[in-house]
Amino acid sequence: MRSSILILAALVAAVVPARATGGVWCNAEDASVRFAMRSGLSHGINGGFLSFQADLDVKLKAVPEDFLHLHFDDAGVSQRWLDDKVFKLRIFRERETGPSGDLVFLVETTRIREGEYRGRYELTIGSMQSAQDYKGTQWHARGKVSCSSE
Numbered sequence: 001m002r003s004s005i006l007i008l009a010a011l012v013a014a015v016v017p018a019r020a021t022g023g024v025w026c027n028a029e030d031a032s033v034r035f036a037m038r039s040g041l042s043h044g045i046n047g048g049f050l051s052f053q054a055d056l057d058v059k060l061k062a063v064p065e066d067f068l069h070l071h072f073d074d075a076g077v078s079q080r081w082l083d084d085k086v087f088k089l090r091i092f093r094e095r096e097t098g099p100s101g102d103l104v105f106l107v108e109t110t111r112i113r114e115g116e117y118r119g120r121y122e123l124t125i126g127s128m129q130s131a132q133d134y135k136g137t138q139w140h141a142r143g144k145v146s147c148s149s150e
Contacts, residue, residue, distance in 0.1 A: 021040055021041060021042055021050065022040070022041040022149060022150045023038065023039065023040050023041055023149065023150055024037075024038070024039050024041055024049075024082060024087065024147060024148070024149040024150075025037065025038045025039075025147060025148050025149075026038075026054075026087075026089070026107060026109075026145055026146065026147040026148075027145070027146055027147075028107075028121050028143055028144060028145040028146070030143045030144070031059060032058070032059055032060055032123065032141035032142075032143060033056060033057065033058055033059060033121070033123060033141060033143065034055075034056070034057040034059070035054070035055070035056050035057075035105070035121065035145065036054065036055050037052075037053070037054035037055075037072075037089070037107075037147075038052075038053055038054075039051060039052040039053065041082070041149065048080070049074060049077060049080060051074075052072070052073060052074045052076075052077055053071070053072070053073060054071070054072040054076065054091060055069075055070070055071050055072075056069075056070045056072070056091075056103075056105055057069050057070075058070075058103075058123070058125070058139075058141075060125075060139045060141060062137075062139075063125055063127075063139055064101060064125075064127050066095060066101070067093070067101065067103050067125050067127070070093055070103070072091050072093070076091045076092060076093060077089070077090070077091055078090045078091065078092040082149065084111060085110065085111055086108070086109060086110055086111065086117070087107070087109045087111075087117045087119075087147050087149065088106075088107060088108050088109070089106070089107040090104065090105070090106050090107075091104075091105045092104055092105075095127070099127070099128040099129060099130050099131060099133060100126075100127075100128045100136070101125070101126060101127035101128060101136075102125070102126055103123070103124070103125045103126075104122075104123070104124045104125075105121065105122075105123050106121065106122045106123075106124075107119065107120075107121050107145050107147070108120055108121075108122075109145060109146075109147050115148055115149050115150055116146075116147075116148055117146070117147040117148070117149070118144070118145075118146050118147075119144075119145055119147075120142060120143065120144060120145060121141075121142065121143055121144075121145040122140075122141075122142050123139075123140065123141040123142070124138065124139070124140055125138065125139040125140075126138045
């Protein structure tokens with residue numbers, strides 16, 4: 001009898017699909033930016049992004065050319081949070097050569113239904129024009145973003 005129960009339990013477990021991975025996607029497009037992000041997700045303990053990819057086109061005037069068209073991978077993710085209530089993401093890029101400059105793109109959303117999130121993005125770019133430019137210039141933009149997950 002005991003072996004029958006174990007066999008039955010094994011058969012039931014084999015029929016139930018495992019959800020070890022999933023995905024998340026986000027998009028935003030307005031007069032300031034075009035943003036598209038996609039990533040696999042690990043649902044295990046300490047789960048995280050798998051093969052994160054994002055493209056950001058900045059449409060603001062006078063932004064330095066090296067911040068206009070950016071591609072991000074896992075190294076660009078500085079913070080992330082996804083649960084059944086919210087999805088948050090912070091990506092970061094720092095200028096590698098020349099005068100100091102950086103870009104922060106923040107996504108903050110709330111779940112509106114299973115697998116669907118809506119919210120806002122916030123973009124901040126700071127750039128010095130030269131090593132003597134101690135103040136620098138900043139650009140800001142805010143807008144709507146939508147995300148989906150499975």
